[in-house]
Amino acid sequence: MLDFFEMKGVPFTREISSKHLYASACQKEAAARLEYAVKNRQFCLLTGEAGMGKSTAIRTLVHQLDPIHFHYLYICDSSLTPKLFYREVLQNFGIQPAFRSTDVKRQYQSLLLDIYENEKKMLVIIIDEAHHFSDSMLQELRFILNFKEDSMSPLSLIVVGQPSLRNLLKVKQLEAIDQRIQMRYQMSGLTEEETHAYIRHQLKMVETPHEIFSEEAIQAIYNFSQGIPRKINTLCSQSLLDAFIQGNKIVGESHIHRVINEL
Ligand SMILES: Nc1ncnc2c1ncn2[C@@H]1O[C@H](COP(=O)(O)OP(=O)(O)OP(=O)(O)O)[C@@H](O)[C@H]1O
Ligand SMILES: [Mg+2]
Structure with missing residues (x-):
């Protein structure tokens, strides 16, 4: 078929390399906003319908991040739990998670403060497929972002999901999280x-x-x-x-x- 159409490769695949992506107005805006959010250690919400290009926008972002100044962690697990989240972060830095969940949270807190104060690298955590999250995982976002009595943020957290995620966060119990979102972007079609x-x-x-x-x-x-x-x-x-x-x-x-x- 490639010969028939005189093609040198297969078009329209998901394997497209990040330098060959098409830069739509929406992709450009998402990229600019994500970059700003990351550089300012913000809490960012990226939403869009299935197949709209959210994960692609994340791929573009992490590709651009200079590894000397940024450390990123991408978690894509629709059934993510707080426990799994903390384990994932700790293991990413070669730390064995403690047995008790309160200890694990303490390990997470001191790891992030240590990175912030000593490593001079900016930490970016991206959690994808967040529209499937349970209430307890959504509630946990507050603690994931709470450092030094909620007075500082050593990381940039980017939460990605389908538009229903925005409604999930609008309920009363999650208002405190919704208020903390510093950057929101909803992707649209071409x-x-x-x-x-x-x-x-x-x-x-x-x-x-x-x-x-x-x-x-x-x-x-x-x-x-x-x-x-x-x-x-x-x-x-x-x-x-x-x-x-x-x-x-x-x-x-x-x-x-x-x-x-x-x-
Ligand atoms: N800017 C782009 N240039 C080229 N291909 C693109 C671009 N944006 C998206 N695509 C294509 O569309 C497909 C779907 O994009 P992507 O996986 O980023 O969507 P998504 O919003 O994360 O969807 P889901 O909600 O299902 O996870 C990709 O596999 C890729 O092939
Ligand atoms: Mg995706």
């Missing part, structure tokens, strides 16, 4: 123009010498995907395959409609 540019960009990355998707096809992709990159990828990959099987060098609207009907 615009119609960006969807065009995104598809062109993906094909350029694999060095295709000519256009493959017709205008009508791109329009149909946008209408169906609402500019969500993962949905665009799925539609494009499957319609390329469909066109290849039928021996068409151009992906027209009919291929897109057939794929949509199968999804």
